[in-house]
Amino acid sequence: MPASRTVTAAVIVIGNEILSGRTHDANLPYLARSLNTVGIRVMEARVIADDEGAIVSAVNACRAAYDHVFTTGGIGPTHDDITSAAVARAFNVALVRDPQAVSLLTHHYAAADLNEARLKMAEVPEGASLIDNPVSAAPGFRIDNVWVLPGVPRILQAMVDGLTAGLKGGDPVLSRTISAFTTESGIASPLADVQQQHGATEIGSYPFVRSGRFGVSLVVRSTDAAALDAAAAAVTAMLRDAGIEPLTEDAPAA
Numbered sequence: 001m002p003a004s005r006t007v008t009a010a011v012i013v014i015g016n017e018i019l020s021g022r023t024h025d026a027n028l029p030y031l032a033r034s035l036n037t038v039g040i041r042v043m044e045a046r047v048i049a050d051d052e053g054a055i056v057s058a059v060n061a062c063r064a065a066y067d068h069v070f071t072t073g074g075i076g077p078t079h080d081d082i083t084s085a086a087v088a089r090a091f092n093v094a095l096v097r098d099p100q101a102v103s104l105l106t107h108h109y110a111a112a113d114l115n116e117a118r119l120k121m122a123e124v125p126e127g128a129s130l131i132d133n134p135v136s137a138a139p140g141f142r143i144d145n146v147w148v149l150p151g152v153p154r155i156l157q158a159m160v161d162g163l164t165a166g167l168k169g170g171d172p173v174l175s176r177t178i179s180a181f182t183t184e185s186g187i188a189s190p191l192a193d194v195q196q197q198h199g200a201t202e203i204g205s206y207p208f209v210r211s212g213r214f215g216v217s218l219v220v221r222s223t224d225a226a227a228l229d230a231a232a233a234a235v236t237a238m239l240r241d242a243g244i245e246p247l248t249e250d251a252p253a254a
Helices: 027-037 052-065 083-090 099-108 116-122 153-166 184-197 225-241
Strands: 007-014 040-048 068-072 095-097 123-125 129-131 140-143 146-149 174-180 202-210 213-222
Touching (some): 007 052, 027 068, 083 146, 095 099, 184 213, 184 225, 213 225
Parallel strands (some): 007 068, 068 146
Antiparallel strands (some): 095 123, 174 213, 202 213
């Protein structure tokens, strides 16, 4: 990739239900796509249990290694929602009931419905700033470079849509996809040559089966539109030189 600085992120998916297979995680793909649009590249993702020690360890490791850390899950009203307390512990600060968060919940719920369990969702690490939740009022929060978000996809998506405009990243990664009926082993050597000749791009190979036939989608990525188009053209030429006609090709990036 080009030598310009890349703004990086890690995503920490928190939840026993994800690890057990009971719940399919939809948040990582949405975060990765949304962050890329503002030039922030997700470089690592972890899926961890609802365990305070595991959360503390993951948050501290990732916040030291990346520009941004996004956690999902564990900020609801039940006993196993321990992310807020764990993040407070990671930063060695107190967990406090935020007055602004309490006000948001008070306006959202009828007085009879605002019980202690729901007020738990107003607890954040001391010094954190709130992240607006336009769906159900209970906010997420940010402390330093750590952004703490809920696990419910519809709510997370609305919150991410609201916060990405304020994030400063580098150039977004552009991509082109060229697909063909062939095998990875059949084009491995010439594809490696193309990658070597186009160092400003990354080329990934992803096999598929369609109508009983093996195929490969070759995805070219770069922050440089001209380099991307040149590498995509080289991939297409490589396939045709091997007697393989591409099935589909994205429109040029530039």
